[in-house]
Amino acid sequence: MDEEILIPISLFAAIFGMVYLYYSTRNKERLALIEKGADASIFNIGKKSGSSWKVIVLNLAFLLMGIGLGVFIANILDTYTSLDDEAVYPSMIFLMAGLGLYVGFTQTKKALEE
Numbered sequence: 001m002d003e004e005i006l007i008p009i010s011l012f013a014a015i016f017g018m019v020y021l022y023y024s025t026r027n028k029e030r031l032a033l034i035e036k037g038a039d040a041s042i043f044n045i046g047k048k049s050g051s052s053w054k055v056i057v058l059n060l061a062f063l064l065m066g067i068g069l070g071v072f073i074a075n076i077l078d079t080y081t082s083l084d085d086e087a088v089y090p091s092m093i094f095l096m097a098g099l100g101l102y103v104g105f106t107q108t109k110k111a112l113e114e
Contacts, residue, residue, distance in 0.1 A: 058111065059104040066100020067093055 030043060074092035078085045 054111070055108050058108050059101065062100040062104030062107065063097055064100075066096040066098070066103075069100070070094070070096030 033042070070093035071089070073096065074085075074089045077083055077088050077092065
């Protein structure tokens, strides 16, 4: 068997195993709580009314804008300075992506407080 095919198969198996373990454990935990007489409404605690997709979209938008800005700034630095392009591109992409995630976090927190 070719070694290159083992990497995607093992990655898929690992992800499937984690998802299966999460859902089976959650199901057993909920069944145990129901058997002890807990009210089923405790499973809905912490769920927002339709705002989770807004948080994901907002954070993803700021992340992608940060990555784009990082590539743009890295291209400017590579063109007009004598800095090493192998160091400029990853550093600016990660720096701006982190900044984008931070801005997305603060905007999300501000939007959820309203």
